[in-house]
Amino acid sequence: MRVLITPEQIQQRIDEVARDIAKSYQGQSITIVGVLTGCIVFLADLIRRLDLPLKIALVQASSYRGKATTAGTLHIQDDLLPELKGRHILLIDDILDTGTTMKHMVGHLQTLGVASVRTAVLLHKRERQQVAIEPDFVGFNIPNEFVVGYGLDYDDEYRNLPYIGILDAPDAS
Numbered sequence: 001m002r003v004l005i006t007p008e009q010i011q012q013r014i015d016e017v018a019r020d021i022a023k024s025y026q027g028q029s030i031t032i033v034g035v036l037t038g039c040i041v042f043l044a045d046l047i048r049r050l051d052l053p054l055k056i057a058l059v060q061a062s063s064y065r066g067k068a069t070t071a072g073t074l075h076i077q078d079d080l081l082p083e084l085k086g087r088h089i090l091l092i093d094d095i096l097d098t099g100t101t102m103k104h105m106v107g108h109l110q111t112l113g114v115a116s117v118r119t120a121v122l123l124h125k126r127e128r129q130q131v132a133i134e135p136d137f138v139g140f141n142i143p144n145e146f147v148v149g150y151g152l153d154y155d156d157e158y159r160n161l162p163y164i165g166i167l168d169a170p171d172a173s
């Protein structure tokens with residue numbers, strides 16, 4: 001395991017991202033929609049820095065059938081979502097990789113009659129992106145490496161690491 005982003009770097013950057021988000025909403029009430037499970041650590045740290053009236057909702061979306069990198073169809077599990085009609089939504093995920101998840105989630109939220117949707121991701125792997133979507137708020141642009149920690153997993157493990165690390169040679173099955 002190699003450390004790519006330290007806990008201190010993460011916290012410092014989240015301070016800046018939170019300021020950008022608060023500035024862009026200017027006191028407006030928002031609903032943060034977190035994409036489970038990868039969003040949880042980022043979401044928990046971000047919301048405590050957001051000086052805005054906000055609600056939290058969670059949705060599960062997974063495009064990954066295999067352990068690490070094999071893309072499949074996107075499954076959206078939105079049983080946990082409250083009524084979002086008319087709300088300003090900030091959609092949060094751990095990483096924008098191919099872009100499939102964010103693109104589909106934005107489309108899905110728009111069918112629910114929301115007032116607006118903006119997106120925030122901790123990590124953006126630009127080189128891997130296949131779907132056209134530009135996240136509104138990005139923590140870090142990262143190289144094309146498989147990363148874990150701070151919410152991100154490999155086979156559902158490593159989410160608890162306080163840093164973002166590069167997992168050497170995960171089997172891509």
Ligand code: IMP
Pocket residue numbers: 035038063064093094095096097098099100101102145146147148152153154
């Ligand atoms: P996308 O739909 O291809 O953009 O994939 C987004 C989802 O894939 C994220 O929510 C992650 O769960 C997962 N993912 C993509 N890249 C990585 C990675 O490097 N490490 C861990 N999970 C990843």
Ligand code: MG
Pocket residue numbers: 035036037038039061094
């Ligand atoms: Mg995920």
